[in-house]
Amino acid sequence: MRREIAYHSRHQKCCLGALSLLLLFPSSAKEAYAAAIDPAVMAPNAEQSSMPPIALSTAFDESLMKSPRVSNVRAQLGISQATKSQASTFPNPSFFFLTDTGALATQIGASVPIEPPWKVVFRLLVSKNQIKQADLEIARNLWQFRGVIRKAYLDAVIAAETHDTITQLQAIASNLKSVAQRRFKSGDVAALDVERADLALLQSESELLLASRNILLTRQKLSVLMGRSYKDGVQVMRLPQFQLQAEKNELLPVPSHRLPSLDVLIAEALKTRLDLKVVDQALGVNAANLKLVRGNILPNPVFNVGNSYSGNPPKPSVSTRGFYIGVNQELPVLNFQQGELARLHAVRKQLLFERESTKNKIQEEVVTAYQQVEAATERVVLFQSSILPKSREVASLSRKSYEYGQTDINATLSAQQANVQVQSSYLETVRTYQQSMTDLEQSVGKPF
Numbered sequence: 001m002r003r004e005i006a007y008h009s010r011h012q013k014c015c016l017g018a019l020s021l022l023l024l025f026p027s028s029a030k031e032a033y034a035a036a037i038d039p040a041v042m043a044p045n046a047e048q049s050s051m052p053p054i055a056l057s058t059a060f061d062e063s064l065m066k067s068p069r070v071s072n073v074r075a076q077l078g079i080s081q082a083t084k085s086q087a088s089t090f091p092n093p094s095f096f097f098l099t100d101t102g103a104l105a106t107q108i109g110a111s112v113p114i115e116p117p118w119k120v121v122f123r124l125l126v127s128k129n130q131i132k133q134a135d136l137e138i139a140r141n142l143w144q145f146r147g148v149i150r151k152a153y154l155d156a157v158i159a160a161e162t163h164d165t166i167t168q169l170q171a172i173a174s175n176l177k178s179v180a181q182r183r184f185k186s187g188d189v190a191a192l193d194v195e196r197a198d199l200a201l202l203q204s205e206s207e208l209l210l211a212s213r214n215i216l217l218t219r220q221k222l223s224v225l226m227g228r229s230y231k232d233g234v235q236v237m238r239l240p241q242f243q244l245q246a247e248k249n250e251l252l253p254v255p256s257h258r259l260p261s262l263d264v265l266i267a268e269a270l271k272t273r274l275d276l277k278v279v280d281q282a283l284g285v286n287a288a289n290l291k292l293v294r295g296n297i298l299p300n301p302v303f304n305v306g307n308s309y310s311g312n313p314p315k316p317s318v319s320t321r322g323f324y325i326g327v328n329q330e331l332p333v334l335n336f337q338q339g340e341l342a343r344l345h346a347v348r349k350q351l352l353f354e355r356e357s358t359k360n361k362i363q364e365e366v367v368t369a370y371q372q373v374e375a376a377t378e379r380v381v382l383f384q385s386s387i388l389p390k391s392r393e394v395a396s397l398s399r400k401s402y403e404y405g406q407t408d409i410n411a412t413l414s415a416q417q418a419n420v421q422v423q424s425s426y427l428e429t430v431r432t433y434q435q436s437m438t439d440l441e442q443s444v445g446k447p448f
């Protein structure tokens with residue numbers, strides 16, 4: 001963010017004066033643009049000009065289908081589903097062989113743990129709740145990834161708009177240099193004007209290189225996030241270019257479509273936010289674990305069965321053979337799962353506090369995002385309906401005044417600089433609106 005702010009401030013400071021002359025000399029702007037643009041500088045944009053742009057909704061859909069990050073998140077469900085197999089696992093029986101050479105006695109048999117059926121049921125209940133919790137966590141991660149895609153898409157849009165602005169600045173700087181040279185040859189201005197125009201052209205070329213690199217960076221980043229190769233260079237939709245009546249665009253607010261009230265959004269967020277659902281499901285897992293621990297208070301009995309042989313010394317000729325059956329039962333006297341029960345009760349208490357904390361955080365996020373969206377929407381609408389047309393009108397009148405000799409060049413340049421600043425502020429307002437809308441969607445838990 002700091003680098004972007006520094007970037008915008010640099011190119012605005014060095015190029016506002018040059019941009020203002022576009023309205024002063026519109027007839028030769030196109031020729032100056034063609035002469036000034038270096039093909040090497042424009043390569044990142046030229047390579048992708050034939051590719052159709054993708055809409056923001058298309059970027060969402062493709063990312064959820066092809067991104068390896070999404071595949072990694074979804075694969076976590078298989079890990080949680082493995083708990084079903086663990087829950088249905090029974091303890092293994094054991095085999096034993098005992099021999100006594102003094103008594104000439106031998107025992108061969110098996111010990112079979114008998115697990116009560118309620119323990120299996122409780123384990124399956126825990127597994128079911130864990131799988132549901134994992135599913136909610138996956139959905140939450142996918143929803144957060146949607147916000148990442150939206151911000152990356154917006155960065156690509158703003159980079160493209162900034163690139164076009166600086167491209168115009170370079171054309172204007174080239175035209176300004178030509179005008180300064182012509183007037184210098186005719187003796188109207190000093191050589192200093194030519195040097196200043198040449199410096200402005202060099203500065204605009206430097207800024208264009210940086211803008212070209214930035215547009216390449218944002219498109220490659222978006223391509224990688226969507227699961228494509230970085231070489232694909234995704235083309236994004238563009239903003240309407242400061243028209244009196246804005247075109248329909250999913251990146252701009254629609255004045256006729258108002259957001260629901262803040263109370264409605266908060267209530268909706270408390271119903272749909274996956275963060276709250278994850279905490280609620282964690283409470284369900286904890287409750288299932290409590291049932292399992294209580295069911296494990298009584299240890300499993302062990303059933304013993306086998307064959308026995310006794311030689312009966314000192315008369316080995318009189319031997320006996322038979323079978324034996326026995327049961328071992330551990331008594332829950334010293335260990336009756338008191339430690340695990342205490343831990344789960346403490347976890348439940350903490351989760352209840354976490355639930356209230358999450359609800360408070362959700363309300364704070366919704367309120368903040370809602371007010372930011374409302375402010376940004378009003379500002380965008382004001383720019384489109386009043387500020388942009390008025391700014392262009394003032395710039396046009398100042399240009400005509402300069403042509404007829406009614407004002408000097410300084411007043412005209414100031415008016416053009418103000419017009420450029422208004423357009424830059426509009427672009428930044430669009431960025432703020434989209435970022436605020438992303439935050440509002442994330443805070444409520446559903447798209448608008």
